[in-house]
Amino acid sequence: MPIISLIAAMSENRAIGLNNALPWPSIPADWDNLKKVTQGKKMIMGRKSYDSPHRLWSEAGNYVITRQHDYAVDQGFEVVRSLEEALEKCTDQQEVFVLGGEEIFKLAIPIADRIYLTIVHQVFDADTFFPTFDESAFDITDHMEFKAGENTPYDISILTYQRKGS
Template identity: 60%
Template sequence: MIISLIAAMDLNRAIGYKNQLPWKHLPADWDNLKKVTAGKKMIMGRRSYESPDRLWSEAGNVVITRQPDYQTDKGFLVADTLEKALQLVGDVDEIFILGGEEIFRISLPLADRIYLTIVKGTFQADAFFPEFIVSDFQIIQHDDHQADSENPYDYTFIIYERK
């Protein structure tokens, strides 16, 4: 199984503020995320699940929480550790981990790929993507984009693959 992290962060690694994205809607990022994760199962933390910016997959989803008897919508399973979440996912070719900060931190050592959108700006934040050793990965895709009438910020899509 390929374990892929997928996130958008600003130039200071910010990924969230008050359980929402810290920047205005960036449609190109959402379109890219939906394209890349289509048909794949997803793992997310409880706060990401509760976010108004939540994504989910029709293929299946697992929410990681320490809260016993946590209730979710139909199509979501619950696990109390990343290891149990990965077991619940089953035998798949690729799983996407959507965050948040703590889930990214504990899953980063297992990551085979990292799909990052870099939003070219700095924003008020209380959640950050963890630092990682870039030399452990190779960049297999790097696409720069300029702000336009629908996307208010310059942004870059980068895909890292573990060496």
């Protein structure tokens, strides 16, 4: 099994999405970090995240989780029926990324080895949120701070949580 990593950005009120888009304008420092850590890794996403204007794509491969039959996806993406099916297709990988959204994070947090979590130090209106999780089950192994103006319009923290014992 690969290392199962989640990557997400949430605000102080755990907002991650609004109207199937991100609640905030682009945060270049966060995108740069996301591109760096996911480079060359397969990605797994929910159908709504696939449908959003901020859709992500990896050259290594991309899985879209849906219950719909005959759901058509663009080249470079593959439809799967469950998170488990996506992970079965990644057994030869060293690390795989679960990109969300909320529904898929809820499924993946219990089995996540790592969570790369950006905290945007603002409050935003939202309709989707990053689930609370048992932070005591993880060590914080990396912590970066960017102040507003340093390639980001807001103060942000980028944390890496590593599951204890994994």
